Structures are given as structure tokens and as C-alpha cells.
Amino acid sequence: MSFRQFAFHNIRRNTSAYIAYFSSSSFAVMTLFTYLLFIHHPDIAKAPLGKMASVGMEIASYITFIFSFLFVLYSISAFLRVRLKEFGILTILGAQRKQLNWLIFLENMIIGTISVATGILGGLIFAKLFLLFGENVLELKNLPMYVPVKAIWITVAAFMALFFIMSSMTSFFVRQSKALEMLQGSSKPKKEPKASIWLALLSVITLSSSVYVIQRELNEISILYALLLDLIGLYFFFTQLSVVIIRLLKKNRRIYWHGINLLWISELAYKVKDNARMFFMITMVTTVACTSAGIVLALKQQAETMYKENPFAFTVYSEDQKQPVFTEKIEQTLKSEGIEYKKFPIRAMLFSLKGLKDQNLNMVRQSEYKEMARSLSLPIISLQDYETLLIQPTVSKKQLPADLTQLTFANEKLPQLMIKKQFKKTLIESVPLAVVNDHTYDQMTKTYKNKIGQDYYYFIPSWNHDKVSTSNSTELKISTELENWDRSINHQIGGFILSRGFQYQTTQQGTNVVIFIGLFIVAIFSVFIASFLYFKLFSDLQQDKRYYHGLSKIGLSLKEMKRTATNQIALLFYIPIFFAGIQTMVGISILGDVYDTGTLTVGLTAIGIFVAIQTVYFFIVRARYLAQLKNVMV
Amino acid sequence: MGMLEIQKLSKIYNGKVSTRALNNIDLTIEQGEFVGIMGASGSGKTTLLNMVSTIDTPSSGKILINNQNPHQMKKNQLAQFRRRQLGFVFQDFNLLDTLTIAENIVLPLTLEKKSLKEMDEKLKAVAEKLGIVEILNKRTYEVSGGQRQRAAIARATIHSPVLLLADEPTGALDSKSSRNVMEMMEKINQTDGTTMMLVTHDPLAASYCHRVVFIKDGELYNEIHRGQNRQEFFQEIIDMLSFLGGNAHELSAVRV
Numbered sequence: 001m002s003f004r005q006f007a008f009h010n011i012r013r014n015t016s017a018y019i020a021y022f023s024s025s026s027f028a029v030m031t032l033f034t035y036l037l038f039i040h041h042p043d044i045a046k047a048p049l050g051k052m053a054s055v056g057m058e059i060a061s062y063i064t065f066i067f068s069f070l071f072v073l074y075s076i077s078a079f080l081r082v083r084l085k086e087f088g089i090l091t092i093l094g095a096q097r098k099q100l101n102w103l104i105f106l107e108n109m110i111i112g113t114i115s116v117a118t119g120i121l122g123g124l125i126f127a128k129l130f131l132l133f134g135e136n137v138l139e140l141k142n143l144p145m146y147v148p149v150k151a152i153w154i155t156v157a158a159f160m161a162l163f164f165i166m167s168s169m170t171s172f173f174v175r176q177s178k179a180l181e182m183l184q185g186s187s188k189p190k191k192e193p194k195a196s197i198w199l200a201l202l203s204v205i206t207l208s209s210s211v212y213v214i215q216r217e218l219n220e221i222s223i224l225y226a227l228l229l230d231l232i233g234l235y236f237f238f239t240q241l242s243v244v245i246i247r248l249l250k251k252n253r254r255i256y257w258h259g260i261n262l263l264w265i266s267e268l269a270y271k272v273k274d275n276a277r278m279f280f281m282i283t284m285v286t287t288v289a290c291t292s293a294g295i296v297l298a299l300k301q302q303a304e305t306m307y308k309e310n311p312f313a314f315t316v317y318s319e320d321q322k323q324p325v326f327t328e329k330i331e332q333t334l335k336s337e338g339i340e341y342k343k344f345p346i347r348a349m350l351f352s353l354k355g356l357k358d359q360n361l362n363m364v365r366q367s368e369y370k371e372m373a374r375s376l377s378l379p380i381i382s383l384q385d386y387e388t389l390l391i392q393p394t395v396s397k398k399q400l401p402a403d404l405t406q407l408t409f410a411n412e413k414l415p416q417l418m419i420k421k422q423f424k425k426t427l428i429e430s431v432p433l434a435v436v437n438d439h440t441y442d443q444m445t446k447t448y449k450n451k452i453g454q455d456y457y458y459f460i461p462s463w464n465h466d467k468v469s470t471s472n473s474t475e476l477k478i479s480t481e482l483e484n485w486d487r488s489i490n491h492q493i494g495g496f497i498l499s500r501g502f503q504y505q506t507t508q509q510g511t512n513v514v515i516f517i518g519l520f521i522v523a524i525f526s527v528f529i530a531s532f533l534y535f536k537l538f539s540d541l542q543q544d545k546r547y548y549h550g551l552s553k554i555g556l557s558l559k560e561m562k563r564t565a566t567n568q569i570a571l572l573f574y575i576p577i578f579f580a581g582i583q584t585m586v587g588i589s590i591l592g593d594v595y596d597t598g599t600l601t602v603g604l605t606a607i608g609i610f611v612a613i614q615t616v617y618f619f620i621v622r623a624r625y626l627a628q629l630k631n632v633m634v
Numbered sequence: 635m636g637m638l639e640i641q642k643l644s645k646i647y648n649g650k651v652s653t654r655a656l657n658n659i660d661l662t663i664e665q666g667e668f669v670g671i672m673g674a675s676g677s678g679k680t681t682l683l684n685m686v687s688t689i690d691t692p693s694s695g696k697i698l699i700n701n702q703n704p705h706q707m708k709k710n711q712l713a714q715f716r717r718r719q720l721g722f723v724f725q726d727f728n729l730l731d732t733l734t735i736a737e738n739i740v741l742p743l744t745l746e747k748k749s750l751k752e753m754d755e756k757l758k759a760v761a762e763k764l765g766i767v768e769i770l771n772k773r774t775y776e777v778s779g780g781q782r783q784r785a786a787i788a789r790a791t792i793h794s795p796v797l798l799l800a801d802e803p804t805g806a807l808d809s810k811s812s813r814n815v816m817e818m819m820e821k822i823n824q825t826d827g828t829t830m831m832l833v834t835h836d837p838l839a840a841s842y843c844h845r846v847v848f849i850k851d852g853e854l855y856n857e858i859h860r861g862q863n864r865q866e867f868f869q870e871i872i873d874m875l876s877f878l879g880g881n882a883h884e885l886s887a888v889r890v
Contacts, residue, residue: 257753554717558709558713
């Protein structure tokens with residue numbers, strides 16, 4: 001048996017231990033390869049959205065690579081710790097340190113090479129599927145399969161370098177130099193985890209001040225401070241405060257000395273302390289992922305609501321009413337397609353209100369409003385001087401209080417307006433609209449007369465906007481055509497066309513790209529977490545087997561063993577997600593104020609999906625782990 | 635009727651070559667009796683203990699503990715039977731590193747969900763009896779082997795089992811600690827009247843028993859009873875062992 005054969009046999013006979021490491025590595029390879037396949041696709045650069053997608057994927061591929069790096073680092077160090085005893089035996093038999101390092105190096109290189117090969121093979125098998133998927137999501141024309149020489153080349157180089165560096169760093173992982181230390185290895189009883197009360201206190205203080213900072217004021221600097229405080233707090237939470245909490249829990253003997261609680265709570269302190277850094281990392285990344293997912297999905301939802309709520313297909317904004325280029329183009333296009341439309345000229349003036357921060361309001365003439373109201377069947381009331389009909393948008397968060405009776409303006413020279421009636425409907429932009437009679441309007445806008453722009457709103461009855469239009473609808477075709485024309489002309493003219501369909505479409509495509517890329521990152525991240533936890537569990541398996549075997553002899557039943565082990569595994573899986581959930585909720589409820597629609601539900605959905613994925617892994621890992629332990633129960 | 639009744643017990647391990655580990659064993663241990671089982675390595679004494687401990691099943695024959703047949707019970711029922719009726723002392727102590735000595739001792743009661751008051755009372759009583767009060771809040775790795783074994787005996791007896799089973803309890807201890815541990819077992823046997831079965835290689839440990847049963851090649855070979863003098867009994871055991879297997883020192887080695 002040559003040395004190389006020895007390394008090879010070690011892997012072959014340790015399949016159950018290596019399988020999670022191997023499959024996750026090869027999944028990482030596959031993901032990176034898939035991204036590269038997309039980025040270097042010859043047709044991508046030509047499509048307008050493709051450019052954005054490939055930039056996103058480039059970033060995603062870096063993230064994947066960083067994750068892979070950390071994952072491999074953690075896995076190797078955990079794996080080597082379990083095998084210390086084996087290295088001890090080899091040392092006793094006369095193996096030199098150099099030879100041990102060579103053995104570990106060989107093993108890792110074998111695994112690395114195989115996972116690179118299988119990853120690329122898997123990537124190639126699913127490549128067409130991925131391209132089809134990409135075509136669909138990004139609404140690109142046909143993306144043909146090609147021979148991704150460049151993608152293969154980069155993937156192989158990147159991962160082989162990664163495995164090579166990791167494998168050569170083994171002496172860094174195996175610090176024990178004496179054979180005896182190695183033989184005792186991980187079976188030495190661990191000391192009770194210790195924690196500093198002061199650092200635990202620091203965790204409480206930083207966490208609470210993080211919430212305080214962000215609630216007092218919301219801007220870039222406060223967010224940065226809050227994030228920093230949160231990071232420190234969370235780190236010491238897992239490394240220190242958790243140990244203190246568990247110790248307090250142990251003091252309560254009514255809970256602690258009850259049934260199997262004695263078993264799993266006592267183990268908990270060790271498990272949390274052992275995995276504190278990993279918990280910290282998982283929590284942070286999950287929080288970032290879920291918060292971003294929440295915001296992206298909220299943007300998507302917001303675009304949809306805005307589209308549905310907006311009754312006007314086109315809006316023309318022009319500073320100068322003598323500039324008919326835009327309206328002529330729209331009308332000409334609509335006529336040539338034989339589509340009926342109604343056009344409402346509106347001269348809206350924006351006012352700031354007194355006492356309410358950042359609260360604006362559009363004022364329009366009653367005569368102009370009446371035209372619009374008849375077509376949209378909105379209420380029409382007669383208005384005296386300085387009376388107003390207030391129309392609040394439905395989608396915006398910037399609502400005026402419903403019990404408001406009069407409007408006071410920031411400019412104190414302007415008179416107050418009495419609110420005669422108010423209702424909700426999104427009409428002109430997402431700000432409240434005050435309808436006043438023509439005399440009042442002229443009075444109010446006297447000083448600004450030259451600054452008021454002339455806008456035109458186009459209502460097209462045949463375009464049903466209750467449903468979200470698909471990309472082949474007439475509305476979108478015409479919208480795209482008009483927007484493209486709008487971009488091509490000289491913008492010095494002073495005005496532009498806005499179409500709800502095109503805006504909606506753009507946001508949808510943008511968010512789709514982000515989701516498309518994000519999905520892969522989340523997928524790889526959750527696979528890494530799960531397989532790392534699996535790895536952790538199985539590296540403790542020998543010890544746990546002994547533990548449960550002993551307990552079984554003195555009468556721990558199978559049912560109790562299952563419950564104890566399930567609690568332990570569940571805690572490993574769900575502690576980080578639980579804290580990520582709390583953080584996401586805090587983060588989203590703060591950031592959500594910036595956006596208009598329900599970000600919180602979306603964020604919770606994101607966490608929910610993550611929890612669901614982790615739960616699947618949890619059951620798989622639990623089943624495999626219990627099956628192993630069941631054998632030692634007598 | 636004895637506390638432990640073993641009737642025509644046989645155990646055959648099936649494999650490529652079937653081995654008969656125990657053959658037709660009959661043994662009765664009376665209430666309050668302290669019995670030692672001795673024999674060379676491979677004689678079948680551990681198999682016998684495993685069968686009585688209910689962690690292995692006999693091929694034929696019957697075991698009755700306190701008139702109950704544990705081998706007819708379901709798995710979960712059996713676990714409950716073990717932790718209520720039996721007490722175990724092992725060579726390697728089998729204490730949990732993650733718990734303090736006190737927590738290790740009350741473990742059988744905690745699993746039964748007994749009240750805190752009851753646990754505290756019993757813990758105090760058993761710890762005083764075994765002289766381990768001052769180490770109750772220590773961890774297993776902070777105390778000596780002898781103390782660990784005494785803690786294990788405390789755990790095995792805190793729930794007043796009907797039968798205490800000890801598997802080489804002195805196997806990992808020095809002679810002073812061994813003596814100390816055996817004295818504790820003897821004391822519990824005398825004061826509480828707990829029935830005990832001890833499997834050992836160590837003639838010194840066996841000399842604390844009332845009766846020592848010798849097994850050879852899976853069959854009962856002989857048994858000797860203790861008279862008034864323990865020293866005399868110790869000598870008898872040594873003689874018996876050398877008669878049984880040749881050289882005395884060969885047998886007093888630690889069991890593998």
C-alpha cells in the first residue's frame with residue numbers, strides 16, 4: 001500500500017463522514033460554475049437587462065467563493081479534530097509530522113478534485129435548465145447552450161487554488177504535537193464553559209443602545225452606528241451572555257432537575273459556546289439576506305400596487321404648456337392603434353404643510369377635477385371659497401390624519417383651508433390632493449403663477465389595469481415604444497412622458513434579477529449551514545454514542561433519548577434563525593418606513609421560507625443522527 | 635424464592651462460527667445477599683451480567699428479578715424497569731462530564747420526574763453515607779477515581795434498587811481506593827439490605843462478598859462461601875483461582 005493509496009482508502013472508508021463535506025463543496029463548485037456560465041454567455045452582453053444580471057452574478061460569484069472559503073476552512077478544522085486519535089496512532093507507529101501533513105494534504109486534494117469534477121459535471125447537466133430559467137425570469141430572448149470553456153477554466157482554477165491553500169494549512173489546524181495529546185484528542189472531558197459577567201453586560205448594553213440609536217434618528221450614520229453596536233452585542237451575546245443565561249437557567253432547579261431537561265440543558269452550554277462564532281456568522285448573514293429579501297419583495301409589491309392603483313396609463317409633465325411634442329406623439333400613436341382615450345389637463349401646485357414634517361400636498365382646480373371625476377365616477381361636491389375636497393392616496397404611507405378639519409400651510413401668508421369632505425383614491429402621484437374652487441386656486445397660486453407646470457393625464461378605458469399586464473399586452477408594447485421615443489428625443493425641451501406600464505415592467509425586471517441571483521446565494525448559504533451543522537454533529541458522534549450508551553444502561557429509554565437528541569439538534573438549527581428573525585423584524589420595521597407597503601409581512605415570509613428549508617434539513621439530519629444513536633441503545 | 639432467579643440460562647452467539655457463551659446456568663441470589671462472580675477472561679461472566687442487566691437477551695432459559703421477567707417487556711418498559719429496580723456500577727464509572735457530581739447522582743430520580751424535595755433528601759442521605767458531601771458541586775474531572783466510583787455507587791443506589799449490579803467496580807482504581815469502594819458497597823449491603831451482584835477479576839474485591847461463584851467456559855464451576863474471616867476468604871479465592879486457571883497472577887490482571 002503506497003501512501004497515496006492509504007489516503008485514498010481513508011476517504012473511501014470514511015464516506016459517511018466525508019459525504020456532507022464533499023457534497024456541499026461540489027454544490028458550491030456547481031453554483032459558481034453556473035454563475036460563470038451565465039456571465040460569460042455570448043448573448044448576455046447584448047441584452048439590456050443581461051448586463052445588469054451579469055454584474056449581479058459577478059458579485060454573487062464572489063460571495064459564493066467567500067462562503068466556500070469559510071465553509072471549507074471550518075469543515076477541515078472540525079474534521080481534523082475528530083481524527084486526532086487516528087493521527088496519534090500514526091505518530092506512535094512512527095509517522096513524521098511531515099508525513100501526516102502530506103496525508104491530510106493528499107486527502108483534501110483528492111476530495112477537492114472530485115468535488116470540482118462533479119460540481120462542473122452537475123453544472124453542465126443543469127446548464128440548459130438554468131439558462132431557460134434565466135431566459136424566463138429576465139425576459140430575454142432565447143439563450144442557446146454553448147461550450148463554456150472560460151467558465152470551466154475559472155471554476156477549476158479558483159477551487160483548486162482554494163483546496164490547495166486549505167490543504168497546505170493543515171499544520172495550522174493540528175496544533176497538538178505530542179502523541180499522547182493526540183491520542184486523548186477530543187475525548188478529553190471539556191471544561192465547563194466560562195463567561196465574563198462584564199462582557200455579558202456589555203452585550204446587553206450594546207444591543208439595547210443599538211435599538212435606541214436607530215429609534216431616535218434614522219439616517220446613514222445612525223444605521224451604521226446601530227449596526228456596529230448590534231454586531232458587538234450579538235457577538236458577546238453568543239459567546240458570553242448565552243452562557244450566563246444558561247447558568248441562570250441551571251440555578252432554577254425546578255426546571256433544570258426535571259426529566260430530560262437535566263441532560264440537554266447541561267449540554268446546551270457546551271454546544272452554544274463551541275458554536276458561538278458560527279452562530280454569530282449565520283445570524284448576521286441570515287439577517288442581511290432576509291432583510292434584503294424583504295425589501296426587494298416589498299419593492300416588487302409596491303410596484304404592483306402602484307400600477308393597479310394608478311388610473312392613468314400615461315402622464316405628460318411639461319414645464320411649458322406651449323410644448324405639444326409629447327401629447328402629439330401619444331395621441332398620434334394611440335390613434336394609429338385605434339385606441340380610445342381621454343385626456344385631462346391638470347395644473348397641480350405642490351404646497352408644504354405646516355407642522356407635519358416632509359408632508360406635501362397637491363392643489364388642483366375644481367373645474368379640472370370635475371372633468372376627471374366624471375370619467376372615473378368620483379364624487380363631485382360644490383365648494384365655497386377656501387373650502388377643499390381632500391383626496392388621499394391609498395398606497396402611500398404619507399397620509400394626513402383622517403380627523404383633520406383644516407389645512408394650514410408652511411407659508412404663513414397663505415390662508416387656511418376648511419376640509420369639507422375627504423376620501424381615498426390614488427390620483428396624481430402618491431401625495432394627497434386638495435381640490436379647491438377656481439377662485440381659491442387663483443388666489444393661492446398668485447405668486448407662483450409662472451412656476452406651475454402643465455400636466456396631462458391619459459385615461460384609457462379599454463386598458464384594464466386590475467390585473468397586472470403581461471409583457472405582450474398592448475399597453476406594454478405602446479408604453480415601451482413611447483418611453484423609448486421619449487429617451488431618444490432631446491430632453492432640453494422641458495418635459496417627459498411617464499407610463500405606469502413601463503415603470504411597473506422595469507421594477508419587475510429589476511427585482512426579478514435580484515431575486516434570481518439572491519435565490520442561488522440563499523440556496524448555497526443554507527446548504528452550507530445545514531451541512532456544516534451535520535458535520536458538527538457527526539464529529540461529536542463517537543462521543544455522543546458513548547454518552548447515550550452509558551445512559552441507556554442506567555435506564556434512559558429510546559423515547560427519552562430521541563427527545564433529548566432532537567432538542568439538541570433543534571437548538572443548533574434554530575437558535576441562529578430565531579435571532580436572525582428578531583433582527584430582521586427590527587431591521588425591516590425601521591427600514592420599512594422608507595418604503596410604502598407592508599415590508600414586514602414580506603420579511604417574515606422570507607424568514608418563513610428560510611425556516612422551511614432549514615426544517616427540511618433538520619429532519620434529514622435528525623433522522624440520520626438518531627439512526628446512528630439507536631444502534632447503541634440497549 | 636430468591637431476589638434473582640436464573641434458570642437454565644444459555645446464550646449462543648450466532649456468527650460464522652456459533653459460540654456458546656453460557657451453558658445451562660442455574661443461580662439464585664437471595665434478598666440481601668452479596669454475590670461475586672469470578673472467572674477468566676472469556677469465561678462468560680460479563681455475558682451473564684449483561685443478561686441480568688437486561689441489556690442482552692438469553693437464547694434460552696429464564697431470568698426473574700423480584701419475580702418479574704424483564705425479557706418479556708417492551709423496550710421503553712424495560713428502560714423504566716432498569717432505572718427503577720436496578721442499580722449499575724461500571725468499571726469506567728460512566729458519569730457524565732457535563733454534569734456536576736450531585737447532578738449525576740440525582741439523574742435517575744430526575745428522569746422519573748421526582749419532586750425537588752425528595753431528590754434533595756435522598757441526595758443528602760446517600761452522599762453522607764458515602765462520604766462525598768464536599769465534592770457534590772465539583773465536576774467529574776475535578777475529583778479522584780475513587781471519589782468518582784463512590785459517586786457512581788451513590789447514583790446506583792439513590793433510588794433504592796432491588797438489585798445492584800457491579801461490573802469490575804475496582805478495575806480502574808488503585809488498591810487503596812478499591813478497598814474504600816468495596817467497604818462502601820459492603821456498608822450499603824449491610825445497612826440497606828440491598829441485594830448485590832459483583833463481577834470481578836480482583837480477588838480483593840471478591841473477598842467482600844458473602845459468596846463467590848466461579849464460572850469456567852460458560853458453565854458454573856464452583857462456589858465458595860465466606861466464613862468469619864475476610865482474610866481467610868481472600869486466600870480461599872486465590873487458591874480457587876489458581877486451581878481454576880493455573881497461575882494466580884495471570885488471573886488477577888485487569889480485565890481487557
